[in-house]
Amino acid sequence: MAPESKPSAQETIDALPTAKRVALLNRNDRIFHVILAQQFDRETIDRLCKLAEMMRNIAETRQGLQFLRTLLSHKRAMLYFIQPSTRTFLSFAAACQILGIAYDEVRNPSVSSEIKGETEDDTVRVLSQYFNLIIMRHPTEGFAEQMAHDLDALHLSIPIINGGSGQDQHPTQAMLDIYTLHRCFGRTAIERGNLDFSQNRFEGKTITFVGDLRRGRTVRSLAYLLCRYPGVRMIFVAPQELQISDDILEYLARHDVAYEHSDDLSAVVARSDAIYMTRLQDEYDIAGESKKIDYDRFRLTAEMAPQFKPDLAIMHPLPRRNEIDRQLDTDPRARYFHQVQNGMWMRAAMIAYVFHVDAAVIDHYQSHFAH
Ligand code: NCD
Numbered sequence: 141m142a143p144e145s146k147p148s149a150q151e152t153i154d155a156l157p158t159a160k161r162v163a164l165l166n167r168n169d170r171i172f173h174v175i176l177a178q179q180f181d182r183e184t185i186d187r188l189c190k191l192a193e194m195m196r197n198i199a200e201t202r203q204g205l206q207f208l209r210t211l212l213s214h215k216r217a218m219l220y221f222i223q224p225s226t227r228t229f230l231s232f233a234a235a236c237q238i239l240g241i242a243y244d245e246v247r248n249p250s251v252s253s254e255i256k257g258e259t260e261d262d263t264v265r266v267l268s269q270y271f272n273l274i275i276m277r278h279p280t281e282g283f284a285e286q287m288a289h290d291l292d293a294l295h296l297s298i299p300i301i302n303g304g305s306g307q308d309q310h311p312t313q314a315m316l317d318i319y320t321l322h323r324c325f326g327r328t329a330i331e332r333g334n335l336d337f338s339q340n341r342f343e344g345k346t347i348t349f350v351g352d353l354r355r356g357r358t359v360r361s362l363a364y365l366l367c368r369y370p371g372v373r374m375i376f377v378a379p380q381e382l383q384i385s386d387d388i389l390e391y392l393a394r395h396d397v398a399y400e401h402s403d404d405l406s407a408v409v410a411r412s413d414a415i416y417m418t419r420l421q422d423e424y425d426i427a428g429e430s431k432k433i434d435y436d437r438f439r440l441t442a443e444m445a446p447q448f449k450p451d452l453a454i455m456h457p458l459p460r461r462n463e464i465d466r467q468l469d470t471d472p473r474a475r476y477f478h479q480v481q482n483g484m485w486m487r488a489a490m491i492a493y494v495f496h497v498d499a500a501v502i503d504h505y506q507s508h509f510a511h
Pocket of ligand 1: 304313
């Protein structure tokens with residue numbers, strides 16, 4: 141087949157219904173490749189939040205940390221991050237270290253054999269010969285998913301974890317965001333050692349997303365996850381050109397989730413239980429179109445603080461430009477640096493789950509912490 145007649149990764153995948161895509165990425169009703177937020181049902185989200193919380197408690201002692209480090213010390217991971225990243229990369233690297241996984245990295249395709257004309261598919265196939273897990277950030281949506289199918293077709297049992305796929309999805313970020321929201325809305329219970337994440341802490345809550353919602357993959361993935369919580373409401377605040385895409389709104393409507401649009405942040409701040417700020421994703425501009433947008437209207441400012449709810453969660457996947465006034469950093473409602481740490485524990489939990497050592501973590505926790 142001539143290369144130009146080959147359908148793109150996204151075209152091949154778009155032709156499949158979501159349920160089929162999810163089924164192909166799972167094994168025995170359990171997530172194997174972590175690619176899409178739609179793979180996570182409530183039970184899996186609850187289980188992973190609980191696991192993350194258990195792991196961070198276990199890690200508080202030297203003996204606990206040593207236990208975690210033995211869990212996957214026979215595994216090797218490749219961090220194939222060919223789109224810029226600091227925190228997601230470091231977060232996965234730290235998660236691997238917590239579990240004793242040796243990891244290596246490819247971050248710059250210009251120093252890999254791709255420069256000699258090797259296709260990216262071949263590069264990933266080669267990586268699969270050295271490693272037991274591939275964690276991937278890639279600018280093309282659908283690439284991680286296509287590679288998951290590709291490795292399956294080669295009968296390789298190597299999970300792929302999506303660390304950000306173009307403008308489409310960022311499921312591990314969404315999972316850490318859900319975990320952060322649980323820790324905000326259920327703070328008192330969790331601090332008292334109640335690790336029941338199965339209750340719906342989102343009922344009656346309003347989550348407001350602000351900024352470049354069309355191209356921000358974190359927002360898309362988190363919107364999918366929030367649909368698992370009946371009674372949640374979402375507000376999408378963005379310039380018209382960057383409003384959330386119709387495919388997400390259709391998904392919300394199918395799941396009976398209430399939502400509204402706005403282009404005036406100050407008008408919705410007082411009603412919000414969480415405000416999720418995002419930066420302009422101008423690396424995806426085709427002809428500098430973002431320059432025409434007045435993004436300053438989509439900043440969270442210290443002047444708005446008197447309107448905030450007392451328990452508001454201010455969130456941002458980071459990196460931040462100036463979407464959040466720095467004066468707000470010391471406000472206890474600012475949760476964006478907590479998100480970073482929660483991300484490390486959530487990613488460690490997700491890797492433990494993928495390799496089926498979650499039961500060992502739960503056993504350890506129960507024998508050392510349960511009263
Ligand atoms: C986000 C991303 O890469 O999508 N960053 C992250 O992973 N924490 C958000 C962004 O780059 O704006």
